[in-house]
Amino acid sequence: MKQGFSNLRFLAAILAAKLSIVILRLLRSGGTSLPGKLALKLHPKxxxxxxxxxxxxxxxxxxxxxxxxxxxxxxxxxxxxxxxxxxxxxxxxxxxxxxxxxxxxxxxxxxxxxxxxxxxxxxxxxxxxxxxxxxxxxxxxxxxxxxxxxxxxxxxxxxxxxxxxxxxxxxxxxxxxxxxxxxxxxxxxxxxxxxxxxxxxxxxxxxxxxxxxxxxxxxxxxxxxxxxxxxxxxxxxxxxxxxxxxxxxxxxxxxxxxxxxxxxxxxxxxxxxxxxxxxxxxxxxxxxxxxxxxxxxxxxxxxxxxxxxxGFESGFGRMETIHANDRELKMILVKNPTGFNQVLRFLLTQERPCVIALAINDKLADGTDVSWLWDVDFEVLTLMNDRIRAFYVSGTRAEDMAVRLKYAGISPDMIMMEKEYSQLISKALQKAEARESCYILPTYTAMMDIRKILKRRFGLKEFWK
The missing domain is CATH 3.40.1190.10 (Mur-like, catalytic domain)
Structure with a gap:
């Protein structure tokens, strides 16, 4: 009897989770965590x-x-x-x-x-x-x-x-x-x-x-x-x-x-x-x-x-490349000093002029303490000043990012603030010229929000696919 009840509970948790996945994805939500929470509530083990x-x-x-x-x-x-x-x-x-x-x-x-x-x-x-x-x-x-x-x-x-x-x-x-x-x-x-x-x-x-x-x-x-x-x-x-x-x-x-x-x-x-x-x-x-x-x-x-x-290509938010007319938009997730430093080292290999946008949030999934930005070696960007058409800063901590760039030696005239992500994408692409790249470097929640806009504009796959 006890085993039979356990099986019924297991199947009920599966059914509830699967139904919630379907509903959430019909609503254009990822349905990646809530169904699991529901299943764990119904069947903790x-x-x-x-x-x-x-x-x-x-x-x-x-x-x-x-x-x-x-x-x-x-x-x-x-x-x-x-x-x-x-x-x-x-x-x-x-x-x-x-x-x-x-x-x-x-x-x-x-x-x-x-x-x-x-x-x-x-x-x-x-x-x-x-x-x-x-x-x-x-x-x-x-x-x-x-x-x-x-x-x-x-x-x-x-x-x-x-x-x-x-x-x-x-x-x-x-x-x-x-x-x-x-x-x-x-x-x-x-x-x-x-x-x-x-x-x-x-x-x-x-x-x-x-x-x-x-x-x-x-x-x-x-x-x-x-x-x-x-x-x-x-x-x-x-x-x-x-x-x-x-x-x-x-x-x-x-x-x-x-x-x-x-x-x-x-x-x-x-x-x-x-x-x-x-x-x-x-x-x-x-x-x-x-x-x-x-x-x-x-x-x-x-x-x-x-x-x-x-035969492998990068996944969502990890050097994901979108072709926008005759320009390329590349999105690279940043979340800690060491990873960010490696992204900056990669940017130094860029030979053609480019636009760099940094979208920094401080929500729970990003980490609410953004003092780590001062441990990132943004000073290396001065080595490629002649190849950067503009810096855009965005996100809930856009002002902090602008200050950090200024202290890194970037001219304030090169730093532009745009809090609205749709406008950020449009302005960055407009600033770049033909066959040039726009690099968007977002923290996690900024990446998810920006990707929703990119999906609508350029038909990207859903992030869970």
Missing amino acids: ILDRLSGLFRVTMITGTNGKTTTSRIVANMMEQNRMRVVTNKSGANLSSGITTTLISALTLGGKPRVTHALLETDEAAFRTLAPRLKPETVIVTNFFHDQLDRFGDLQTTVDKVREGISKIPDAVLILNADDSLCASLGRNVSNRIIYFGMGEGVYPETGANINNDAAFCMQCNSRYEYSSVTFGHLGHFSCPSCGFGRPHTHVECSGILSYDNLGSNIEISGPDMRITVKLALPGLYNIYNALAGASFGIAAGLDEKEIATALS
């Missing part, structure tokens, strides 16, 4: 039951979760693995519940075999033991949303606690990140480390390590033989010996690198492939390495891995 219906891969970390998820999903699909994934980036328990229910029939049977779930770092501690993943990818750790995550070590410890409860999962970890690499110490899990080879970084310039300058074991300052960005690189502690672990998958060469993408060489166990990435930026090379590591964990051969990486 539904995630535990849902996880047993799929082979689960979880992806967590500060930067690169969504892009890495899309790379891995592309790899799965090209190799005939039927997969559901939370493409919208709804990565808390409610969004993940919605994602899994969307892949069930009304009778509660799975229509796919795999679930690929981007997971919030703070929620990983409780979600990992419930989802029981076969594979976990951890991209990196950087300071992010200070009002929500607080101390970076606390975030790392939450992920570590989650890992301690899933000893059978394969861990894919960034060897160049001392915080991430530390997750592989004293665990019984199989581990695949990925990272950049010594001396292959194509750019030069100062790198500021504000996130993990000191050894987690003894508090001595790390020494580096090479650095990519932030605290990522070939690190070692001169006191206790803790250092970068040996990598199983490594970028062993960068053959070309520009504002359109890169050609890279990836080496691994019995593997050496050359891949043309249609994703610009050093951070996307790391995302590709994480994807290649998953391919090895899944037993794919080097040809299958190379094909999947070469």
Whole structure:
């Protein structure tokens, strides 16, 4: 009797969630979190039951979760693995519940075999033991949303606690990140480390390590033989010996690198492939390495891995490109100092004149503390003053952004404020000339609002598709 009641409760939660998904999407809402909240209310342990219906891969970390998820999903699909994934980036328990229910029939049977779930770092501690993943990818750790995550070590410890409860999962970890690499110490899990080879970084310039300058074991300052960005690189502690672990998958060469993408060489166990990435930026090379590591964990051969990486294009808000008459509009999500700095480094590779719009909000999903803007190296933009036609600032903290640009050395005459997003898009496109690009750099909620306008104007896919 008790089992029968549980089954009825499970099916009722599925039906209610599916009905709410349909209604919300008819109303042009994403329907990515509310259906899951409803299902969890009706059946609080539904995630535990849902996880047993799929082979689960979880992806967590500060930067690169969504892009890495899309790379891995592309790899799965090209190799005939039927997969559901939370493409919208709804990565808390409610969004993940919605994602899994969307892949069930009304009778509660799975229509796919795999679930690929981007997971919030703070929620990983409780979600990992419930989802029981076969594979976990951890991209990196950087300071992010200070009002929500607080101390970076606390975030790392939450992920570590989650890992301690899933000893059978394969861990894919960034060897160049001392915080991430530390997750592989004293665990019984199989581990695949990925990272950049010594001396292959194509750019030069100062790198500021504000996130993990000191050894987690003894508090001595790390020494580096090479650095990519932030605290990522070939690190070692001169006191206790803790250092970068040996990598199983490594970028062993960068053959070309520009504002359109890169050609890279990836080496691994019995593997050496050359891949043309249609994703610009050093951070996307790391995302590709994480994807290649998953391919090895899944037993794919080097040809299958190379094909999947070469055929991948960016997802919504992550270097998403829209063609507007004879101009290009590119949208790149920004959310923390390290990620923003890498976007600015990418902009320095831009050869033609361009327009830059920065839309900064301080809503809960963005982080209400915007003091992090002062940790971003906007000063590098003065190196390309002759290639920037104008700066536009927008969002609820447009004034803060304008002040920050002024203190970075940008002439106030170059800074224009436009709070209305539709006008922001129109003015930025008008300011650019033929065959030039407009870059919109929004925080999360600004990105979602701007994307609604772009969808109406240019017919973009819904963000959850």
